[in-house]
Amino acid sequence: MSTPSSPARRPLRVTTPDGVGIAAELFGAQEGPSLLFIHGFSQAGLCWSRQTASPTLSSFRMATYDFRGHGASDRPATPEFYREPARWADEVAAVIAACDLVRPVLVGWSYAGRIICDYVAAHGTAGIGGIVFVDAATANERRFYGRCNRLMRQMCSTDVAENVAATRTFLRHCFAAPIPQPLFDQLFGVNMMVPPPVRANLFDRACDYDELLRTLDRPVLVAHGARDEVVSPAMAEHIARIVPGARLDLYDGVGHAPFIEAAERFNSTLAAFTREVAGKA
Numbered sequence: 001m002s003t004p005s006s007p008a009r010r011p012l013r014v015t016t017p018d019g020v021g022i023a024a025e026l027f028g029a030q031e032g033p034s035l036l037f038i039h040g041f042s043q044a045g046l047c048w049s050r051q052t053a054s055p056t057l058s059s060f061r062m063a064t065y066d067f068r069g070h071g072a073s074d075r076p077a078t079p080e081f082y083r084e085p086a087r088w089a090d091e092v093a094a095v096i097a098a099c100d101l102v103r104p105v106l107v108g109w110s111y112a113g114r115i116i117c118d119y120v121a122a123h124g125t126a127g128i129g130g131i132v133f134v135d136a137a138t139a140n141e142r143r144f145y146g147r148c149n150r151l152m153r154q155m156c157s158t159d160v161a162e163n164v165a166a167t168r169t170f171l172r173h174c175f176a177a178p179i180p181q182p183l184f185d186q187l188f189g190v191n192m193m194v195p196p197p198v199r200a201n202l203f204d205r206a207c208d209y210d211e212l213l214r215t216l217d218r219p220v221l222v223a224h225g226a227r228d229e230v231v232s233p234a235m236a237e238h239i240a241r242i243v244p245g246a247r248l249d250l251y252d253g254v255g256h257a258p259f260i261e262a263a264e265r266f267n268s269t270l271a272a273f274t275r276e277v278a279g280k281a
Contacts, residue, residue, distance in 0.1 A: 009025045009026065009027050009052070010025065010026040010027075011023070011024070011025050011026075012024050012025070012026065012098060012099070014065070014094050014095050014098040014099075015094070016068070016087070016090055016091045016094045017090045017094065018081065018087050018090065020068050020073065020074045020076060020081065020087075020091065021073060021074040022065050022066065022067070022068065022073045022074070022091060022094070022095060023045070023065060023066045023071055023072035023073045024045070024063060024064065024065035024066075024095055024098065024099060025045060025052075025063065025064050025065070026061070026062070026063050026099055027052040027053075027062040027063070027064070028052070028057060028058050028059070028060050028061055028062040029058065029059050029060060029061050030061065031061060032059055032060050032061050033060050033061070033105070033129070033274050033275065033277070033278040034060065034061045034062075034063070034099075034101035034102050034103065034104035034105070034129075035051075035057070035060050035061070035062045035063070035104055035105050035107060035270070035274060036062075036063050036064075036065075036092075036095065036096060036099070036101055036104040036105070036106050036107065037051060037052075037062065037063070037064045037107045037109075038065070038067065038092070038106065038107065038108040038109065038112035038115055038116065039064070039066070039067065039070070039109055039112060040109040040110030040111045040112055041110055041111040041152065041199070041202060042070070042155065042167070042190075042191045042194045042199055043070065043071075043109075043187070043190055043191065044066045044070050044071030044072075044190045044193070045064030045065050045066050045071060046064075046071070046186065046190055047109070047187065047190070047257075047260070048064050048259065050259060050260060050263040050267070051107075051259060051263070051266075051267060051270070052064060054263070054267045056264075056267040056268055056271050057267055057270065057271055060271070060274060061101065061102075063095065063099040063101055063104070065095050067088075067091060067112075067115065068081060068082065068087075068088075068091060069081075069082065069194060069195070069198035069201070069202075070190075070193070070194050070198070071190065071193060075195060075198055077197070079201050079204065081201075082198065082201035082202055082204075082205075083201060083204055083205045084205075085118040085121065085122070085205070086118070086122055088114070088115045088118040088119070089115075089118040089119045089121065089122035089123060090122070091115075092106075092115060092116075092118075092119040092123075093119065093122075093123055093127070096127065096128075103127060103128055103129040104128060104129060105128070105129050105130045105131065105132060105270075105273070105274050105277055106119070106128055106130075106131050106132070107131075107132040107134060107270065108131070108132070108133060108134060108136055109134040109135060109136065109257070109259070110134070110135055110136060110137060110230065110231060110256065111137060111202065112134075112136060113133050113136025113137045113138045113209075113239075114137060114138065114207055114209070116131055116133070116136075117138055117209040117212055117213070120212060120216070121209075121212055125216065125217055125218045128218060129218065129219075129274075129277040129278065130218045130219040130220065130221070130273065130274075130277040131216070131218060131219075131220045131221070132220075132221045132222075132223060132270060132273065133220065133221070133222045133223070133236070133239055134223045134224070134257075134258065134259060135223070135224050135225055135228050135230070135231050135236070135256050135257065135258070136222075136231070136235070136236075136239070137207060137231050137235060138207065138209045138210075138213060138235070138239060139207060139208060139209065139210060139235065139238065140206070140207045140208060143232065143234055144231065144232050144234055144235040144238065145230070145231060145232055145235075146173075146228060146229040146230050146231065146232055147173075147229055148170055148173050148229060148230045151166045151169055151170040151173070152166075152170060152199075152203075153203075154166035155167050155170060155191075155196070155199055156196050156197075156199045156200040156203075157196060158196050163196060164192070167188065167191050167192060168188060170230075171184065171187055171188055171191060172184075173229045173230060173255075173256070174229075174230060174255055174256040174257055175255045175256070175257060175260070175261060176225065176227040176253055176254055176255035176261065177253075177255075177261070179260065179261070183260075210242060213239060213242050213243050214242050214243070214244070216243050216244060216246075217244070218277075219245070219273070219276070219277050219280070220239075220243045220245070220246040220247070221246070221247050221249060221269070221270075221273050222236045222239050222240045222243075222246055222247065222248045222249065223236075223249045223251070223258055223259075223266065223269070224236035224248070224249070224250055224251065224258070225250075225251045225254035225255045225256055225257070225258045225261065226250045226251055226252050226253065226254060227252075227253060227254060227255050228254075228255050228256045229255060229256065230255075230256040231256065233250060236248060236250065249269060251265070251266075
């Protein structure tokens with residue numbers, strides 16, 4: 001008997017407690033262990049396409065979304081919508097509820113490390129099964145970052161030529177080796193959908209979650225590219241050292257996006273981790 005194919009992507013619109021419209025999509029199984037993928041700075045849920053289309057992960061209930069100011073979600077104009085941690089926390093909670101995710105594993109790339117920590121600080125860990133930090137940022141110390149900070153500031157410029165040039169260069173630095181041109185074009189196009197003021201507002205809040213990380217009581221996997229030029233592998237080592245029981249998985253020869261550059265390995269590891277987490281529920 002053949003296995004029935006997974007349902008196609010199911011788009012939905014989520015409204016956060018502060019009134020922001022969020023574009024989300026569901027993939028994979030109607031039931032089963034849940035995964036919520038959260039993208040990074042100036043990206044969108046589309047960046048997880050090598051996960052949502054993967055046969056390795058098709059038995060899981062998967063959700064992606066474009067966080068505020070990004071992709072097809074609303075772009076509030078005033079800074080407080082981006083600078084207040086509670087708004088980010090409640091956004092995640094609203095997506096989990098609207099997508100009917102049961103104790104999902106939160107998979108957060110880069111800037112999403114902050115967002116996951118905001119969620120846990122406000123809502124605790126009772127509603128999630130585990131966390132996967134992917135080249136994630138959770139602290140401000142300069143030693144934890146690569147050589148792209150200046151480029152990211154230039155990506156906030158209202159000078160179009162400067163902004164476009166910085167965005168292209170930053171995106172190239174996200175990968176240890178060139179990626180296929182159609183994929184690069186897609187990621188670049190998504191980047192350019194984010195207005196410069198939104199990008200700027202993402203920087204203007206603290207990033208110091210060490211005390212929170214030391215109290216985590218859910219399984220944590222820290223995945224990181226060993227050649228990341230955006231967030232240093234030292235950040236991953238730091239997170240893995242202070243989170244109780246955390247596992248560190250370094251990807252040799254890979255840059256800032258192991259879920260793209262080493263998708264098969266990443267998906268297999270994520271599937272095993274998620275099944276393990278579900279088995280402990």
